[in-house]
Amino acid sequence: MFPPIPNPDVSVQKPGFGTQDLVRRSASTVPVPTRQLTPVAKLIDVSKCIGCKACQAACLEWNDLREKVGENRGSYDNPEDLTPDSLTVMRFTEWINPETDTLEWLIRKDGCMHCAEPGCLEACPAPGAIVQYSNGIVDFIHENCIGCGYCIKGCPFNIPRISRVDNTAYKCTLCSDRVAVGQGPACQKACPTQAIVFGTKDEMKAWADARIKDLKARGFDKAGLYDPPGVSGTHVMYVLHHADKPHIYASLPDNPRISPLVKAWKGAGKYAGLGVIALSVVAGALHYLTQGPNRVTKKDEEEAEQLAEKQS
Amino acid sequence: MTDQTVNQTPEVHVRVPRYSGSARINHWIVAISFSLLALSGLALFHPSLFSLTALFGGGQMARWLHPWLGILLAMSFFGLFIRFVSQNFPERTDIVWLSRIRYALTPGGEEYLPEVGKYNAGQKFVFWSQAFLILVLLLSGICIWERGLHYLEAAVGFRVSIETMRWAALIHATAAVMTIVVFVIHVYSAFWVRGTIDAMTRGSVSGGWGWRHHRRWLRRKVREGDVERPSNGD
Numbered sequence: 008m009f010p011p012i013p014n015p016d017v018s019v020q021k022p023g024f025g026t027q028d029l030v031r032r033s034a035s036t037v038p039v040p041t042r043q044l045t046p047v048a049k050l051i052d053v054s055k056c057i058g059c060k061a062c063q064a065a066c067l068e069w070n071d072l073r074e075k076v077g078e079n080r081g082s083y084d085n086p087e088d089l090t091p092d093s094l095t096v097m098r099f100t101e102w103i104n105p106e107t108d109t110l111e112w113l114i115r116k117d118g119c120m121h122c123a124e125p126g127c128l129e130a131c132p133a134p135g136a137i138v139q140y141s142n143g144i145v146d147f148i149h150e151n152c153i154g155c156g157y158c159i160k161g162c163p164f165n166i167p168r169i170s171r172v173d174n175t176a177y178k179c180t181l182c183s184d185r186v187a188v189g190q191g192p193a194c195q196k197a198c199p200t201q202a203i204v205f206g207t208k209d210e211m212k213a214w215a216d217a218r219i220k221d222l223k224a225r226g227f228d229k230a231g232l233y234d235p236p237g238v239s240g241t242h243v244m245y246v247l248h249h250a251d252k253p254h255i256y257a258s259l260p261d262n263p264r265i266s267p268l269v270k271a272w273k274g275a276g277k278y279a280g281l282g283v284i285a286l287s288v289v290a291g292a293l294h295y296l297t298q299g300p301n302r303v304t305k306k307d308e309e310e311a312e313q314l315a316e317k318q319s
Numbered sequence: 320m321t322d323q324t325v326n327q328t329p330e331v332h333v334r335v336p337r338y339s340g341s342a343r344i345n346h347w348i349v350a351i352s353f354s355l356l357a358l359s360g361l362a363l364f365h366p367s368l369f370s371l372t373a374l375f376g377g378g379q380m381a382r383w384l385h386p387w388l389g390i391l392l393a394m395s396f397f398g399l400f401i402r403f404v405s406q407n408f409p410e411r412t413d414i415v416w417l418s419r420i421r422y423a424l425t426p427g428g429e430e431y432l433p434e435v436g437k438y439n440a441g442q443k444f445v446f447w448s449q450a451f452l453i454l455v456l457l458l459s460g461i462c463i464w465e466r467g468l469h470y471l472e473a474a475v476g477f478r479v480s481i482e483t484m485r486w487a488a489l490i491h492a493t494a495a496v497m498t499i500v501v502f503v504i505h506v507y508s509a510f511w512v513r514g515t516i517d518a519m520t521r522g523s524v525s526g527g528w529g530w531r532h533h534r535r536w537l538r539r540k541v542r543e544g545d546v547e548r549p550s551n552g553d
Contacts, residue, residue, distance in 0.1 A: 034366035132363040133378050153378030155363060156465040160484050169465050174379060268485040272492055277365045280496040287500040291507040294424065301426040302513045303527040305329035311526025311537060312332035315548065318541045 009204045009214055012191045022187035024140055031139040033131035044142035048208040049181065049192055051116050052218055052246040053256065054227070055202035058083065058097055058114040065197030066095050069182065091170035091177040094118055095194060098257035111248075115256040116194070116203070119166045119179035121145045121242035126265040127178075130161025130273050136176075143208065143242035144183045149175045161273070163238060163263035181242065211244060218246045237264030333526030334547040335540050337518040345398045346519055352392040353502065359385040360495055386464045393457045400450055406437040407447065413440035434534040445505045452498040455490065462487035523547065 024044055029037045067074060072092040080087050083099040095118035102111045125145045128137040136151040137158065147158075147167075154174035158167040167176045182192035190196070191205035204214060215232045222230035231250025234240045245259070253259040338346070359381040362371035372381040412433040417440045422428030432439075438446065461467055462479045471477040479487070509515045514528040526546065529537030540546055 034369060132366065132369065134366060134369055151378075153363075153372075153382045154465065155382045156463070157363075157488070159465075160463070160481060160488055162481075165481060171469065174383075174466075266482075266485050268482075268489050272485075272489045276489070276492060280492060281361075281365055281368075283496050284499050284503070287503040291503060291511075294507075295511060298424065298426055298511075300513050301511055303329065303525060303531050305527075307527030307531040308329045308332055308525060309527075311530040314530070314537065315333045315526060315541050315546050318544070 009201055009206070012189075012196075012205065015188065015190055020188045022184075023189065024142060024187055026138075028140045028142070029138050030141045031125070031128055032135050033128050033133060033137040035134040040141055042141075044140065046141075046143045046208040047181075047186060047206070047242060048143065048211040049121075049195060049243045050204045050206075050211040050215055050246065051243065052202045052204070052215075053113065053115055054218070054222055054230070054246060054248045055200045056097075056114045056116065057200055057202070058099060058112075059199065060085070060097055061197040061199060062116055062194035062203060063093065063095055063097065065193040066179075067092070069185070069193035070094065070180075089117065089166065089168055089178075091168045091172070094177060094179040100255065100257050102255050113256050115245070115259060117166075117257065119145065119181070119243065120164050120238075120263075121179075121181055122163070122263075123239035123241065124265060126161035126163050126238070126269060127158035127167055127176075128161070129265055130157040130269050132157055140183070142186070144181045144186065145242075146180050146183050147176055147178060149173070152176055157273075161265065161269050163260060163265060179243075208240075208242065215244065215246050222246070222248055233259070235260070235263050237262050329527060331525040331527065332548065333529075334523045334549060335526055335529045335537060336523045336545060336547065338522050340522065342399075342402055343519055343522055345395060345402065348395040349392060349399055352388050352395060356385060356388045356392055357495075357499055357502070359388070361499075364492060364495070383466075386460060386467055389457060389460050393453055396449070396453050403438075403446060407443045409440075409443060410436075413443060416440040429531055434538075435532070435536070436539070437533060437536045439533070441504075441508065445501055445508075448501045449498060449505075452494045452501065455494040456498065459487040459491040459494065463491060 028040050028042070028044055030040060031037065066072075072094075074086055074090065074092045077086045079085075084096060086093050086096060089096050095116055098115045098117050100113040100115070102113050103109070104111050121143055122145065123143065125137065125139060128139060128145065131137045132155060133151050133153045135148055136153065137145065137147055139145045152175035154169055154176065156167075156169050156176070158176050158178075159165075159169070167178045169176050182190070182194075185192060192203075195203040195205040204211065206214070212232065212234070219230045219232065227248040229251040230246070230248045233245035233247050233250060233253055245253075245256075247253060247256060249255060253261050355375075358371050359375055361368045362378075362381055363369070363385075369378070372378045375381040375384055412435065415433045416423065416435065419428075419432055420441075422431040423439070423441060461471070463484055468477070468479055509519075512532060514525055515532075517528075518524050526537065529540065
């Protein structure tokens with residue numbers, strides 16, 4: 008068992024990190040922080056998950072959100088997708104292992120992966136609406152969000168959802184408020200099987216190694232850690248018993264990365280676009296300076312008059 | 320070309336109606352919505368221009384307003400399209416005009432160009448590129464309009480995949496840059512060719528302007544008797 012995070016001291020505590028620890032801020036720059044926080048991570052061990060949805064309930068509870076009563080769509084997924092209120096959702100997959108011809112019930116807790124290279128932040132046009140702390144947490148700052156949904160296009164995992172109530176984007180915060188006072192995320196706290204554990208990223212990798220060894224000893228020889236290098240790693244990682252094919256876990260991307268379309272649009276494109284517009288204005292100014300205005304002459308007016316007279 | 324009278328405004332003997340009142344109102348609705356779209360769009364395009372959203376009452380307001388302005392632009396531009404399309408079909412002389420474009424860019428170079436009708440090849444280029452780009456902007460814009468897609472899904476079950484949205488965002492930004500460049504060409508030309516703006520403010524141009532820039536159109540207007548002759552000058 009991973010040593011549980013002790014219960015909090017009930018006295019008022021100062022947050023352990025804040026705006027001074029930002030390493031990235033959407034559509035703006037931040038000064039280099041004076042200290043580096045220890046990177047944190049949440050490890051979701053899919054092989055230990057029993058699908059009880061305690062994490063979903065804890066998430067709603069801690070974040071004071073209410074999901075509306077849904078409908079049964081013939082699946083255990085409830086709600087059937089992430090929403091602005093349900094920042095995490097268990098995704099159930101019934102998968103027949105072709106090697107053993109047995110049914111495997113794959114249950115993956117979906118939610119923000121807290122990418123080291125966040126696509127949402129890259130795409131965001133609103134200064135300070137998405138921030139990244141040096142401990143790896145990517146957070147949405149709602150007062151700066153304009154509800155454009157660019158984060159949805161930027162995200163390689165299809166996570167952010169726009170609220171129709173306040174027109175801002177919502178996703179898992181990794182319980183940044185809890186982490187700031189030395190606690191783990193609410194979902195981790197509620198998990199009865201330690202399918203969710205929380206600690207420093209190094210601790211989580213070491214813990215995952217032990218889990219993977221155990222799984223391999225039990226015949227899951229493709230067991231492994233999902234910490235995708237395409238986004239420079241994530242601060243929410245999975246232990247998968249079939250790490251060679253992440254897509255079987257309700258379409259978890261095999262090799263997530265920020266789409267080259269988003270990179271072109273919000274990377275070089277934004278400079279090239281302004282450059283082209285500026286160039287057209289400069290060309291106009293140069294043309295005017297060299298050619299002067301194109302004025303109608305007295306002769307033109309007389310010619311027009313003669314033409315009109317001839318006709319009448 | 321040098322001309323002694325070049326720095327004076329010559330006396331106007333003939334005025335030629337060019338745009339009706341409704342065409343001018345239509346044009347200025349397009350112009351105003353285009354400008355507001357460019358400002359709110361650029362604000363979301365490059366972070367250094369985000370402060371432009373203050374003109375609209377903040378980021379949320381700019382984000383909300385932009386698509387509705389886009390609908391207004393598309394509808395009002397469609398009006399202009401219907402009005403002007405018949406005069407904008409390409410013709411043989413457009414090729415000659417384009418092959419001698421350097422004369423078109425020189426004051427007085429009109430003498431070396433074929434006589435043009437209501438629109439020259441440059442104006443036709445502006446017309447057709449804006450028509451095409453606004454259509455592209457409308458369609459790609461709908462695909463990245465959060466609220467609009469919500470309405471569309473509720474009404475007709477229309478859904479757009481995230482990959483399509485990414486393409487749409489890139490296409491929308493590219494088309495927007497192109498349409499702004501064409502806008503710059505359009506506005507600069509109207510300013511450079513003196514007397515042009517009259518067409519969209521008063522609705523008529525001087526006969527000399529017609530003779531110099533659109534002689535074939537002027538001949539037609541004279542033939543049709545559609546010219547005004549102010550009794551003593553203008």
